[in-house]
Amino acid sequence: MRMIEQQGALYGVVLAGGTGTRLWPLSRAGHPKFLHPLTGTDASLLQATVDRMDQLSSSDRVFVVTGVAHAAEVVRQLTEVPADNVLIEPSPRDSCAAIALAAAVIARREPEAIMGAFASDHLIADKAQFTRVIQQAMGGARQGLLMTLGITPTRPETGYGYLECGSVVGDGPVMAVQEFKEKPTYDVAESYVKSGNYLWNAGMFVWRVDVFLAELSRQQPQLAAGISRIAQAWDSPAREEVLGEVWPTLPRISVDYAVMEGAATVGRVGTIPGDFGWNDVGDFHTLGEVLVSDHAGNVVVGNEADGSKAGVLLRETENLVVVPTPGRLVAALGVRDLVIVDTPDAVLVCPRDRAQEVKSLVDALKDTDRLHYI
Amino acid sequence: MRMIEQQGALYGVVLAGGTGTRLWPLSRAGHPKFLHPLTGTDASLLQATVDRMDQLSSSDRVFVVTGVAHAAEVVRQLTEVPADNVLIEPSPRDSCAAIALAAAVIARREPEAIMGAFASDHLIADKAQFTRVIQQAMGGARQGLLMTLGITPTRPETGYGYLECGSVVGDGPVMAVQEFKEKPTYDVAESYVKSGNYLWNAGMFVWRVDVFLAELSRQQPQLAAGISRIAQAWDSPAREEVLGEVWPTLPRISVDYAVMEGAATVGRVGTIPGDFGWNDVGDFHTLGEVLVSDHAGNVVVGNEADGSKAGVLLRETENLVVVPTPGRLVAALGVRDLVIVDTPDAVLVCPRDRAQEVKSLVDALKDTDRLHYI
Structure with a gap:
C-alpha cells in the first residue's frame, strides 16, 4: 500500500463479519464470504476492500474488526495491516459495537481523526470514482457531519434500506439526509426510484471519530460507556480482561438503528451519491x-x-x-x-x-x- | 447363488469390458461402468448380471472375461465366482476372441455345454421373464442353433443394431434370424419398428459351445486355431506363455461380424423376443x-x-x-x-x-x- 501524506489521511475500518448464507456452499460459517476470491482476481473480497483504500489511507491506518473464528485467517490475508490493528470481538455484537470500538481505539491515537467504515464483502467496480467520493465525504466529515454513502438506485430493490435526501449542504456536493428508510415493499421502492430523491443505503460511513462518539454518547449512553471503558484499558495489560467483562454486556444493535437514524432526525447526517459500481455480492x-x-x-x-x-x-x-x-x-x-x-x-x-x-x-x-x- | 441341477444348467459368461464414456464422469477408464452401483441397489451392474443368473446356472458355472486393468476389482466384487473362472485377456481383442476363449475353456470341461454370453453393464427389470426367455433360448441351442436374444423395439432407436426375423422354428417360440442389420438411419429404424418384423440386437447369445466353435472354425479359421492352441494349454503350466504369445495375434473383431452375420445367412441363427425390461444403461x-x-x-x-x-x-x-x-x-x-x-x-x-x-x-x-x- 502506498504511503500517503499523514496529515488528513483516512483511517479505514473494515468490518469483517457475517457469513453470507445466500452464497452457500462456498460461504460457510467456518469460511465466510469475505475470505473468498469473488473479485474476478485472486484477491479475496477482504483483500480487495483493503487494497481499494490505497489512495486514501496508509497501511498503519487500516483497522479490521472481526470475530474470534476468522481472526487468524484475516491476519494471514492482510499481510500489510499491523497485527495490533486487527480488533477481535469476543462475540458478535452487531455493527454499532464493532464500529464504536474502532472509533474509540482510533480516537486514542488521533482524537479528531476521520474514519471510514466499510463492509469487507462488497465489490466496487470503479476505484478512482470511489476514491473521489470518499474524499468528498471526508469534506462533509470535517464540517462535523456523520456521512453515509448513498448509491443511486438502478432498480426498485426491496432488499436494501434507502436514504431520503434533503437539501444540498453549502455549495455541495454533500446533501443532507432527512431520514433512513427500512427495506421497502416493491411499490414503495418503485416510488422511491421514480422520485429521484432516494439513495440506497450502502452501509459505508465517513466521520470524525469524536463526532461519532459524541453522538453515540447522546443516543446510546450504555454502549458508549462500555466502549469507553474498553478503550481506556486498550493499551494496558488489562485489555483482555476488560474486553471480556464489558463486551458481552453491550447491546446488539446496528449502527443505523443505534445512531444514524436519530442523527438524521436532528440534521447531523450527510451523504454523497456514490456511483462507483457498487455491488453487495448478495448472491x-x-x-x-x-x-x-x-x-x-x-x-x-x-x-x-x-x-x-x-x-x-x-x-x-x-x-x-x-x-x-x-x-x-x-x-x-x-x-x-x-x-x-x-x-x-x-x-x-x-x-x-x-x-x-x-x-x-x-x-x-x-x-x-x-x-x-x- | 442357489445351486441348481447340474444336468442341463447354463454356463453363464459375463463380458466385463468397455468403459462407457457416455457415463462420464462416473465411468472412467480406471473404473468403468460395470463396476458401479447403477442398479438402484448397492449391487454393481456386474454383480447384478451374475445375480440375475441364479435360477439358470450355478456359481461354479459362471465365467467372467475381463481385462488386466479391472480383473482385481472384478474378483473382489464377485466373491462367489471361482477365481479360475475369471478369464483375463492380456489385451483387448473385441468380443469374438473373448467369447471364443470362454467357449473353448468351457468345452474342455463339458464339450456340449450350453453357454450364455451377457454384457456386464446392462439392466434387466424383470428377472423372472429373463429366466424364462433364456430357458426358451436354451431349447433352441439344444437344437443346434446359435441363439441371439432380440428385444421388441419400443422406438425407432438409431443406436442399436437390428435383427430381421424369419419364420418360426418348429412349434416356436424360437424364430429364425434372416439377417443382422447395422445401426440404421432414423427413417429406416422407423420402418423396422412399423413392420413388426425386427428386433433390437441386444448382444446376448445362447448356444452349445461345440456348435459355436464349429461355426467359428468355418468362418474365422485363424481365430479358431489360435483359441484352440490357448485352450489346449489352459490346464497346463504353459497357459500364460501360450496366452501371451497367441492372444496378441488374434483379430480384433466383434462376434456379430465374425460369426453371427454369416451364420444367419446359412440359417443357423435363432432368436426369442425378450420383453424383460432390457436397458443398456447407455447414458x-x-x-x-x-x-x-x-x-x-x-x-x-x-x-x-x-x-x-x-x-x-x-x-x-x-x-x-x-x-x-x-x-x-x-x-x-x-x-x-x-x-x-x-x-x-x-x-x-x-x-x-x-x-x-x-x-x-x-x-x-x-x-x-x-x-x-x-
Whole structure:
C-alpha cells in the first residue's frame, strides 16, 4: 500500500463479519464470504476492500474488526495491516459495537481523526470514482457531519434500506439526509426510484471519530460507556480482561438503528451519491453480473474470464455462473442461466433467478441435522 | 447363488469390458461402468448380471472375461465366482476372441455345454421373464442353433443394431434370424419398428459351445486355431506363455461380424423376443428411465428412491437424474430435466436430453490434455 501524506489521511475500518448464507456452499460459517476470491482476481473480497483504500489511507491506518473464528485467517490475508490493528470481538455484537470500538481505539491515537467504515464483502467496480467520493465525504466529515454513502438506485430493490435526501449542504456536493428508510415493499421502492430523491443505503460511513462518539454518547449512553471503558484499558495489560467483562454486556444493535437514524432526525447526517459500481455480492447471480464473462455470458469465478486456468469444461453453455474448486473439474454441457458452485464437499445447482433462495437450502440442512455442510 | 441341477444348467459368461464414456464422469477408464452401483441397489451392474443368473446356472458355472486393468476389482466384487473362472485377456481383442476363449475353456470341461454370453453393464427389470426367455433360448441351442436374444423395439432407436426375423422354428417360440442389420438411419429404424418384423440386437447369445466353435472354425479359421492352441494349454503350466504369445495375434473383431452375420445367412441363427425390461444403461438419461424415482420424477442413483440415505438435498426439482458420491453433498434448487453427476474429482451438469453428448466432453478433455479426468 502506498504511503500517503499523514496529515488528513483516512483511517479505514473494515468490518469483517457475517457469513453470507445466500452464497452457500462456498460461504460457510467456518469460511465466510469475505475470505473468498469473488473479485474476478485472486484477491479475496477482504483483500480487495483493503487494497481499494490505497489512495486514501496508509497501511498503519487500516483497522479490521472481526470475530474470534476468522481472526487468524484475516491476519494471514492482510499481510500489510499491523497485527495490533486487527480488533477481535469476543462475540458478535452487531455493527454499532464493532464500529464504536474502532472509533474509540482510533480516537486514542488521533482524537479528531476521520474514519471510514466499510463492509469487507462488497465489490466496487470503479476505484478512482470511489476514491473521489470518499474524499468528498471526508469534506462533509470535517464540517462535523456523520456521512453515509448513498448509491443511486438502478432498480426498485426491496432488499436494501434507502436514504431520503434533503437539501444540498453549502455549495455541495454533500446533501443532507432527512431520514433512513427500512427495506421497502416493491411499490414503495418503485416510488422511491421514480422520485429521484432516494439513495440506497450502502452501509459505508465517513466521520470524525469524536463526532461519532459524541453522538453515540447522546443516543446510546450504555454502549458508549462500555466502549469507553474498553478503550481506556486498550493499551494496558488489562485489555483482555476488560474486553471480556464489558463486551458481552453491550447491546446488539446496528449502527443505523443505534445512531444514524436519530442523527438524521436532528440534521447531523450527510451523504454523497456514490456511483462507483457498487455491488453487495448478495448472491451468485449478482456476483455474475459484475464479473467479466466470456462471449456466451458465462462467468467463471476466481479465474480468468475464459476459465482457462480453472477446472472447468463448458460446452454450449450460456450465462452460467460457475465457481470451481481447486483440484476438481466442473463440466457443463448444453445448459444456460444456471449457478453451479463446487466446493470440496458439496456442489450446488440452481437457476440464476433463484439464487437468493439458496438460503433456504441452508435452513433445510439445519432442519435435517446436516450441520457439517453449513 | 442357489445351486441348481447340474444336468442341463447354463454356463453363464459375463463380458466385463468397455468403459462407457457416455457415463462420464462416473465411468472412467480406471473404473468403468460395470463396476458401479447403477442398479438402484448397492449391487454393481456386474454383480447384478451374475445375480440375475441364479435360477439358470450355478456359481461354479459362471465365467467372467475381463481385462488386466479391472480383473482385481472384478474378483473382489464377485466373491462367489471361482477365481479360475475369471478369464483375463492380456489385451483387448473385441468380443469374438473373448467369447471364443470362454467357449473353448468351457468345452474342455463339458464339450456340449450350453453357454450364455451377457454384457456386464446392462439392466434387466424383470428377472423372472429373463429366466424364462433364456430357458426358451436354451431349447433352441439344444437344437443346434446359435441363439441371439432380440428385444421388441419400443422406438425407432438409431443406436442399436437390428435383427430381421424369419419364420418360426418348429412349434416356436424360437424364430429364425434372416439377417443382422447395422445401426440404421432414423427413417429406416422407423420402418423396422412399423413392420413388426425386427428386433433390437441386444448382444446376448445362447448356444452349445461345440456348435459355436464349429461355426467359428468355418468362418474365422485363424481365430479358431489360435483359441484352440490357448485352450489346449489352459490346464497346463504353459497357459500364460501360450496366452501371451497367441492372444496378441488374434483379430480384433466383434462376434456379430465374425460369426453371427454369416451364420444367419446359412440359417443357423435363432432368436426369442425378450420383453424383460432390457436397458443398456447407455447414458444417464436412460438410466433415470429404469430406476425408481420420487414423486417428482427425481432419480437418485445408488440409493433409496427418496435419497434419504444419500448426500443429496433436492428442493423444488423435477425429473433429475442425480448421482451423488460418498462424503459429498449434491444440492439442487428449482431445476428440472437435468443430469447431475458428482464424483470425487469432477461434477457434470447437462440436460437429460443431451446425455448422449457427454462423450464429447471426454473428447474435449483429451484434446485439452486433461487425461487424469478420463
